[in-house]
Amino acid sequence: VTGPLGVVEVSDLRGVLDGTWTVTVTSTDFTTGGGTAPETIPNENVEYDPGALISTTGDATFTPGTPGPLDTPLTAVSATSVNGPTTASWNPTITITLPPTAVSGTYTGTITHSVA
Numbered sequence: 001v002t003g004p005l006g007v008v009e010v011s012d013l014r015g016v017l018d019g020t021w022t023v024t025v026t027s028t029d030f031t032t033g034g035g036t037a038p039e040t041i042p043n044e045n046v047e048y049d050p051g052a053l054i055s056t057t058g059d060a061t062f063t064p065g066t067p068g069p070l071d072t073p074l075t076a077v078s079a080t081s082v083n084g085p086t087t088a089s090w091n092p093t094i095t096i097t098l099p100p101t102a103v104s105g106t107y108t109g110t111i112t113h114s115v116a
Contacts, residue, residue, distance in 0.1 A: 032105030
């Protein structure tokens with residue numbers, strides 16, 4: 001199952017000189033029903049691809065991260081050589097690989113972006 005997550009935007013208004021920031025992304029497992037093994041899609045089956053940046057503003061070098069599974073924190077986008085306020089936006093693609101034992105249902109999970 002593949003689809004766009006929706007536009008994500010980060011604004012760094014600190015105005016730092018020669019700074020950096022990194023957006024990391026994680027995911028919980030996706031579950032339905034009681035969350036038993038057949039009712040769980042592990043977060044290692046959830047892949048995140050930041051794709052190309054839609055837009056950026058400010059003086060910095062912006063770099064999208066490498067696609068990968070969300071069982072460990074993954075870099076979505078980073079900025080280096082930041083001088084002053086900056087923004088970046090992207091529309092990541094999420095791909096979920098269904099385990100062969102998964103039962104039908106409405107699965108929910110949480111994908112979280114963090115900036116440091």
